[in-house]
Amino acid sequence: SFSILIHPRETLLNENHKDYKNLILSRLARDSARVNSLNIKLKLAINNIKKSDLHPTQTELQQEDLSTPVSSGISAGSGEYFTQLGIGQPAKPFYMVLDTGSDVNWIQCKPCSDCYQQSDPIYDPTSSSTYESLTCETQQCQQLDTSACRDGKCLYQVAYGDGSFTVGEYITETVSFGGSGSLNRVAIGCGHDNEGLFVGAAGLLGLGGGSLSLTSQIKATSFSYCLVDRNSAKSSTLDINSVQPSDSVTAKLIKNQKVDTFYFMDLTGISVGGQLISIPPQVFAADGSGNGGIIIDSGTAITRLQTQAYNSLRDSFKKLTQNLRSAEGFALFDTCYDLSNLQSVRVPTVSFHFSENKVWNLPAKNYLIPVDTAGTFCFAFAPTPSSLSIIGNVQQQGTRVSIDLVNSLIGFSPNKC
Structure with missing residues (x-):
């Protein structure tokens, strides 16, 4: 089993709101965008809208015919709770948004064609010995909602309901959970073009029920999380393969x-x-x-x-x-x-x-x-x-x-x- 710390957004991002009222207003604006993105994702799924029916996002990868189903995730200004994971070998620490409404894990990657500001240095694949590209015929590549091929390598794209998106290469990497162990060959997006209102976190940790989420990939039997009060400086934990408390x-x-x-x-x-x-x-x-x-x-x-x-x-x-x-x-x-x-x-x-x-x-x-x-x-x-x-x-x-x-x-x- 693995256990890692969860921190509320405000402990990592000092957003200099004028006062508490403005802090709450910005949270609620982010929240409306989040709810909108969840509804769009469900609507697309119910109507069986194929990715080819949606217009590609205008990026430098457009000629690869990358089209965009919308998934939930970090809508408007990044997530509300962050957790720190080690990526690569040797492991470097990165803050990721915790998201039970998304599957695809991703982090910003060098070289950037467009990266937003994050609190950690941007992940550099050349400094890790365990970085591996995924080819287009791999199962992981086939399971992506939106993928394309370039030079035999798998490309991914995830778009969110507020117009934010991440595009890059779909890869496998070693993921470490603080002192509680590590996992090899976890599929993650290596995002070279990440646009929209993310800010702060290096990427997203997907804990949804789909096949590409972290929990599905490692065949976890269970996971649990506890979210502390967002105005507190405390942290709590995300536990994977942990026993459910008896008073649940x-x-x-x-x-x-x-x-x-x-x-x-x-x-x-x-x-x-x-x-x-x-x-x-x-x-x-x-x-x-x-x-x-x-x-x-x-x-x-x-x-x-x-x-x-x-x-x-x-x-x-x-x-x-x-x-x-x-x-x-x-x-x-x-x-x-x-x-x-x-x-x-x-x-x-x-x-x-x-x-x-x-x-x-x-x-x-x-x-x-x-x-x-x-x-x-x-x-x-x-x-x-x-x-x-x-x-x-x-x-x-x-x-x-x-x-x-x-x-x-x-x-x-x-x-x-």
Whole structure:
């Protein structure tokens, strides 16, 4: 088993926001782009849009007919949580964005035709003895959504929903996990042209359910992660092949035949103050064509629910918080409170329900969050016009999320960072 540290974005990137309110606004803008990219990815998969139907991104590789399905991933200004991996032999450390909504691992590579600013020096293939090109007929190359051939070498491209993309050579390299061991011949993208709003991280660590994610390539039986509060300076861990904590609240993972990247789960209901709210169960289930359902995602911040479900949740919460002074809405939040003169506040519990009467109770700080330093707090859920619901990382903070790939289960263990 392997274990590596996870750091929240703000510990690595000093973005010099004017104040806390502006920091939150920039997070929420990134979040909307992220949700958009997940929805585009699902839509393309459901409609069986072939890569040849999409226009190639205008890059110097255009003559190779590289076209672009959109995958989720670092939308708008890089990810929210980073982890450090060693790449190459001798191993050099690189910060990568942790992403359960993407499969292809990649890092920026010399020589750059276009590289963005990152905190580590850019990876140089010539300084590693274990760098190997992949040929076009290899299984890994065939499994890419978008690939092309040049001089017998496999090229890859990944495009994200906000127009960011990475293009380069698909290679294998040795990947090291701090002091807990290393793996040889892991397929990663060596990105020579990386454009858009990435910034900070050297690349992306894909932990999705597709065949090219790190966990799939190494045939991991399970992995778990814990995301600390984003305003804290602490770190937590990503553990691969680890045992699920015994106090986990578990739910079934559901396969969506159209898109294997996302982790769909079996949510049966939501309660407020101990009372289940009235949401038809089919709201959280994918239909026969792959539409709908609810996924867990490390890269989305705020949980998105279908409008009907969101309205029921919000109305139930408001009914039980009439004693609190309300405040104006903020960005995508329509339910906010002025808690400026209060030392402590009692709010109704919000819980997710799964089959077999399993219940995951959220701590209050995971659904009532500060949006400025003046005491304004908002209810941290939002509606989505699409049919896809997403459990985001604000709701996951402080909880160890364990994915059991053998038994198709997802577990939630509070306070296990």
